[in-house]
Amino acid sequence: MENNVLTYRAAGPLLSLRRYGLLLAFLAVCIGLSLTTPRFLTWQNATIILTQVSINALLAFGVTFVIITGGIDLSVGSVVAVSGVVAASFAHPDTYPVIVPVVVGLLTGLAFGAFNGFVVTSSKVPPFIVTLGTMTIGRGLALILSKGRPVSNLSDAFNFLGGGKVLGVPMLIWILIAVFALCAVILRKTVLGRYMYAVGGNEQASRASGVPLRTVKMAVYTLCGGLAALSGILLTSRITTGQPNAGLSFELDAITAAIIGGTSTSGGTGTMTGTLLGALLIGVISNGLDLLNVSSYYQQVVMGVIIIGAVVLDSLNQTKKA
């Protein structure tokens, strides 16, 4: 169906319908939990869920960009670890102002992303393999830089980023809102965003119609690396320590959020709102299962069933309208 740059506009109303399917699933889970435990639907619990979701959501936003262009990024979990460790090493009290660890951490992630983008665009190696490689490199570097041990004793200013509150609302939530808005604007309102859909919808056609493929791909991987670094820095700040083992299998959670949110793995479709809802759904379920004290063994099964359920519901909605 998608043959030109304008496809994404045609996909517009369809996407919003898909989103409603997910929204219904999300509301159903929330209502179900509110009825079973009185502790679910409170302001305090809402802030807890949003805080817990934020790290994964930031990763998922980055991964959404990449998947829309028809790529994939498996290295985000490792980038969380390596940029967290790097940031932590510059965040000890009375050393550098707080901007230094943040900038150095972000640069680490951007460098990883740019490297992914460079290899993907200048070779025929599939992104799956390239980012599998950087995933291992990143984990190794995190272990080397930290000598396998957590990097602790971080300054209060740094710990405020992921642990502090402004106007009674946790910093992580403010950052989540700001980054979400920024990503949504990039995707919907900019030429770059339009190109992303075009590349993912039909790479050959987009090349023929003059889309700068290389630049677009470099941009999405670099963006994804940067967002992973931001997650890493915030996670480090939240747990007040840089952990070389942080972010293990985070890439799967992020990809899951994007896919539940309606991003198609074959590229060309997806929205930031969908991804945010996907991340929220995962967060609400895991919070709810903890509140209900469901055994850890069952939690995994329940989570899997709900993930499949959400996607099936979503696809039913899609075929009905198509």
Next chain:
Amino acid sequence: MKKHVLLAAFAAFCLAGCQSSEKGGAQKLVIGATMLSMQNEFIVNVNDAMAKKAEAEGVELITVDAERSALKQVEQVESFIAQHVDAILLNPCEVEASSPAVAKALAAHIPIINVNSETSTQPTAFVGSDDAESARIAMKFIADKLGGKGNILMMQGYMGQAAQLKREQGAKEILKQYPGLTLLASQTGEWDRAKALSLMENWIQSYGSKIQAVFCQNDEMGMGAVKALTDAGLKNKVIVVSIDAIPDAIQAVKNGTLDATVFQNASEQGAKAVETAIKAIKKQAFDKQTLIPFQLVTKQNADKLPQ
């Protein structure tokens, strides 16, 4: 697979070559050590102690990392056998799956010493600690602090791993002895600080001021629980105890945020393992089982730990 075997055989051949050429000079004993995971801080500490002891005794130590794979570990022991090392130190990945490694070494008449955890096949000797005991010590501390009555939460390690199962078993034994203690909930924090922080936040939401104590099966999770309780302004009302005595946890005990941790003596385990191996090689008398005792770390003794 075949390639791997060939590669391993080739590597073993090369190493054996080096070794035999060296044997022309002084007869230096060689001990091979295969470690569960060199990404784990505790295991790294055990291995450091082994290396230190080996150097002091004038023994050559070859360390390889099994990266949590029992299959890899068995292959590593096979190549140690091919190299004709004088003894093997095995820090098992799994109780069952690492057992063939022990059987193979014994069949080749090479002494094999299990370090830190067990296999179902009996090795030449065992040096380590009883994981269940560490949990008993931690739970006993909580029971005493609460006067034998109160509500407890337990944060588990990665479900199904030997350490998680043993620590759960130890904790449950103490819970049985104190009928006044109620286990409100137990969930996994997967040994991870960030996961533990989220889980504790959810628990606070769920049980609030009912919580009187939290037992975490390792320090990483203990640190996460402390963070969540501190943020919620509940830390001074809730006792948190964890296991391992990693540097962060010892610091937290000194600061009074973590109430206690349990010290597992990595350096003692590593040194005793090498010592036992040398005795076994020289056919001197050695203990079939050396259990290094745990030590409860509280504010009173946090400054005096052996490093």
